[in-house]
Amino acid sequence: MTTEFQTDASVSKTNMDTINIGNRLKAKRLELEFDERHVATELKISIDQVRALEANNFKYFRSITFARGFLKSYCRLLGIEPSEMLRAFDSEREDTEPTIKPVDKVNKQTNFGDPIVIFISVVIVAVLVFLVFWWPSQSSVSVASNEIKNEVSETATAPDLDATEAFSGESSGSVDTSNVSNSNSGADTDVASVDNAESVPSVQVEKPASNSGVVTGLSAETMAILEEAGVKPEDVIRATAEVPAELAAAPKLPSYTDEVEIAFDADCWTEVRDASGKILFSGVKSAGSQLSLTGKAPYRIVLGYAKGVSSLKYKGEVFDFSSFTHKDLARFELK
Template sequence: MDGGGEPQSAVVGVGEMLSATRESHGLSVADAAHALKLTQRQIEALECERFDLLPGAAFARGFLRNYARYLGIDPEPLLQALAQTDGVGAPELAPVCNAEGTMPASDGGLRPSALPIAVLAVLLLSAVVAGWYFDWFEQPRETAESAQVMETPVAPAALTPVPPAAHLAPVVIPDDAPADATALNPAAAPGSGAPAATGAAGMTGSAGMTGAPMAVAPPLVAEAPEAAAADAAPADAEPAAPPPQLVFRFTKESWVEVRDAAGEIIFARTNRAGTVQEVQGTPPFKLVVGNARSVTLEYGGKPVDLAPHTKISVARLTLE
């Protein structure tokens, strides 16, 4: 009887550690369940050490590992303690021996020789489902609001320079044409046309230049093509500045969550040691970084110190 109580005492404190760490981070059970894609009942079962309420031993180990990583706790000591409990350790598969003797006639029930095969099939199926779940959890969640799409600056449309206006040839008035002051001076008022014509005729007679042709002054020359093209061509538009960029570098495994200005999660995953992640979006950014002492962060090309924002091993900060 004394030896039977030792495995149960080895795991005491696992649930309390998970619950205390979650509360120290200011997270609720609903927050943890949403981040880990679990139900609140499963989170409560882990914190209450009710592993018998979970789908199976493989799922219990996987849930515990992911929960510990989410909170920034090393999962290995917890898994070792979990393996010491009855019914939660790694399943042992024994080879199936063929039954000997005369096989009874089938009466519609499950034959004794088929029972070990059914048990083995259930164990294999549980292992496959557990492996699929963990592989799916490790993949980064894609969001429709992925702010990592780079904005492509629009190149300004090329403007075709306006050709200069053609020079107008001067108009020569023949000798027999009447000296019409209104035609020579279009700006003159209609009411003053007759006096202007009389004055012009008098001046011509006194000067003795009645028979000389009169030429209309040429119009102003249009602006030079080079100057017009220089004025018409706009300065090259400056390309739009790219959105601020977050660069994470991991020396140890760490879980990171990033929310943009709209409060949407644009990045959330567990990152392996030696990897680099780049995230773009609309600031301000709200960051939660697990195992923060093993993460270096750059924002807009400048380093960000996570130490002032770190409690236990999780950093929480907002970057404008």
């Protein structure tokens, strides 16, 4: 009795193993005159998955569980009893891989049209754009601001240098006594000044009558050294008295009326903010117009069409903003 039951079971299993699942599905589909697209639409799967079922290529699917579910749905669509087909399917899988495959097999179903793939791609592109364009531009603006600050400092100290050079030129032939000291510790400096004076013809000046033979402002030791060197103390005192008058020249006035001056030769959207964030100007400047502003530095400037600006001056000096321009958009700061 037991032997007979085992024999029937073996025959049944042999019959199930001989079922060609794919061929039976395809034959029934053709019999019903269904095309592959119709089946894919009804089952809500792709045409490639329909072809994989009919070719017994169940490894194409993400997992055996998905393949088994699609097979069951396909059988119901064609009017085939799914139980026999599923038993044949399961018997072929008994000694094969587990029902659920590792997660890395999911990549077979992934394509570039998935929303997650698109989102990740957009994030990566945005980060690359930030690193390539925005970050270097901010570094350049900082460096340029420091250069502008140094130029302004040099411009501010230029009048003092010019006045000193003018004094040196007008008083050639006389002795510079700015380093002459009233104490004995300044004797070495006086000797150096006398040595320089010996090589240049001195200017002869008549001794003022009001001095009445008495020279003031120089120590007795300094006067003795000057006389031994052949330099009249009167010349030294006269040159010293004229120094304040030369240096008392009126300070040089700035050559500009507004700190920021922009000229336009084409329409350009412009925005200028001062240090407090206040918008000094925001709008479109037409071709041939000018914009002059004065506020509290630093100024943050944005030019929508940088090619439309013919010149830009900051505190009377031409400022080159070409290094801060990208695709006709310029963004920089003036300090």
